[in-house]
Amino acid sequence: MRSAQFKQYLCAVSVIAVAFAATLASAQNFPSKPVRIVVPYPAGGPIDMTTRPLAQKLTEAMGNPVVVDNRGGANGMIGLELAARAPADGYTVVLVANSITVNPSLFSKVPITSSRTLSAHAKCRSELHA
Numbered sequence: 001m002r003s004a005q006f007k008q009y010l011c012a013v014s015v016i017a018v019a020f021a022a023t024l025a026s027a028q029n030f031p032s033k034p035v036r037i038v039v040p041y042p043a044g045g046p047i048d049m050t051t052r053p054l055a056q057k058l059t060e061a062m063g064n065p066v067v068v069d070n071r072g073g074a075n076g077m078i079g080l081e082l083a084a085r086a087p088a089d090g091y092t093v094v095l096v097a098n099s100i101t102v103n104p105s106l107f108s109k110v111p112i113t114s115s116r117t118l119s120a121h122a123k124c125r126s127e128l129h130a
Helices: 004-025 048-062 075-087 098-106
Strands: 034-037 066-070 092-094
Touching: 034 048, 034 075, 048 066, 066 075, 075 092, 075 098
Parallel strands: 034 066, 034 092
Antiparallel strands: none
């Protein structure tokens, strides 16, 4: 159990570091508005259950609201598209599962390919399936 909590803590630190990196390019104080974490899956799933405690810890650490925005559908493509079209200002983060990597082979038209449009910044969770 300690290992899972430590990994979640490391993920929170990584997300904060990414958010603060955006601050270096601007003169304003970060965060000056709520940070949004897009979860491209329905509420109550494993990614959502990882994200909500993370958002709570980030809110406490930054003293600014961190909002979880569930946008499920099309194996994550709806939420991915929303995150990819958001301004690159550090206020929108997306947490995804590795299932998004199969989208190009499952669907004939994929609006967002994660490897070309998005960049990975932190690994928040890992599971062993037997």
